[in-house]
Amino acid sequence: MSLLRDNKNMVADLKARQRVKVLPLISERWKDLESVVGGSGDSGCWCMWWRLSDEEFEEQRGQANKMALRRIVDSGKMPGVIAYLSNRPAGWCSIGPRQEFPRLDRSFLFGRIDDEPVWSIVCYYVNRAFRGRGLMEHLTRGAVELAVSKGVCTVEAYPVDLPEGSSSAGAYTGIAAILRRVGFTDVVRRLPDRPIMRLHVAAPARLAKA
Numbered sequence: 001m002s003l004l005r006d007n008k009n010m011v012a013d014l015k016a017r018q019r020v021k022v023l024p025l026i027s028e029r030w031k032d033l034e035s036v037v038g039g040s041g042d043s044g045c046w047c048m049w050w051r052l053s054d055e056e057f058e059e060q061r062g063q064a065n066k067m068a069l070r071r072i073v074d075s076g077k078m079p080g081v082i083a084y085l086s087n088r089p090a091g092w093c094s095i096g097p098r099q100e101f102p103r104l105d106r107s108f109l110f111g112r113i114d115d116e117p118v119w120s121i122v123c124y125y126v127n128r129a130f131r132g133r134g135l136m137e138h139l140t141r142g143a144v145e146l147a148v149s150k151g152v153c154t155v156e157a158y159p160v161d162l163p164e165g166s167s168s169a170g171a172y173t174g175i176a177a178i179l180r181r182v183g184f185t186d187v188v189r190r191l192p193d194r195p196i197m198r199l200h201v202a203a204p205a206r207l208a209k210a
Contacts, residue, residue, distance in 0.1 A: 019086075020083055020084065020085050020090075020135065020138045021083075021084050021087075022081050022082065022083045022084070022138055022139060022141065022142025022143075022145075023081060023082055023084065023142070024078040024080075024081050024082075024146050025073055025078055025079060025080050025081065025082055025092075026073065026078060027073055027074050029082060030070065030073060032082050032084075032089035033082060033089070033092060035088075035089040035127070036082060036089045036090065036091060036092045036125065036126075036127050037092060037125055037127075038127075042125055043061075044061040044062035044065060045061075045065060046065040046066045046068070046069045047069060047079070047080065047092070047094045047122075047123055047125075048060065048065040048068055048069055049103065049123075050094070050101040050102075050103045050104065050122045050123070051068075051100060051101060051102070051103070052103070053102075053103075077096070078146060079094060079095070079096050079100075080092060080093050080094040080095055080096075080123075080143070081093050081095070081139060081142040081143050081146055083126075083135045083138050083139050083142065085130055085133065085135070088130075089127070090126060090127055090129075090130035090133075090135055091124070091125065091126040091127065091130060091135040091136075091138075091139050092123075092124070092125045092126075092139070093121060093123070093124050093125075093139035093140065093142065093143045094121070094122050094123040094124075095119055095120065095121045095122070095143040095146060095147060095155070096119060096120065096122075097117075097118075097119055097120075098112075098117075098118050098119065098120040098156065101120055101122055104120060104122070104158075108190060109158070109190050109191060109194050109196075110158050110196060113187060113188050113196060116154055117152075117153075117154070118152075118154045118155065118156040118198070119147040119150075119152045119154070119155050119156070120155075120156045120157070120158070121140065121143050121155065121156070121157040121158075121173075121174060122158065122173065123172055123173065124136055124139055124172055124173070124174055125172065126139075136174065136175060136178050137178050137181060137182060140157075140174070140178065140179060140182045140184075141182055143155070144182065144199060144201060147201075148201050152201075153200060153201060153202065154198055154199070154200050154201070155184075155198065155199045155201065156187075156196060156197070156198050157173070157174050157179055157184055157196075157197045157198075157199075158173045158174070158194070158195075158196055158197075159171065159173055159174030159175050159176040159178075159179055159194075159195065159197060160173065160174070160175060160176065160193060160194065161176040161177075161192075161193045161194070161195055162175055162176070162177070162193070164177075176195055176197065179197055179199075180197075182199065183199050184197040184198060184199045185197060185198060185199070
């Protein structure tokens, strides 16, 4: 009986250490973001692609993009959330007012569908060491909670609707099936596999149960 009890305690301790928490990106957590995306910021993007024109992005690729995002954070804005697994920085999700991502309005796929003010989830990134552990769902919930804390009523996302069992490589804007688990619903599709999805929330957020 003692061995069985010890094993149960070990499992409980392991689960406790594996709990995921999601926190907004603030200046004090900048090093955590660097840990997630690596020294290159995912090929020099630093999650600035949606904020810039093609020309601006290429001019800033790398260190300049990094500094641009750092300035946003240091200004007091929270441009996304970081997921921690066992207290280790593991994943990132970029979210903010739609108007801060002008590339959306230049896109055939993601152009505005109405005048409703929304916050947009535009990017996910999970460090290779932590992939396959369900962090996208945690990140989505954390991003929605950040939006709600700012008084936002509608969150919009632009995921890929992947066939079951297919590779998620390249689905950096999200996976539709995972967003549906959180409570997002389809609003419009301009290509069969690229829905615009929305979640309407009220404070406090009422997210679908995991």
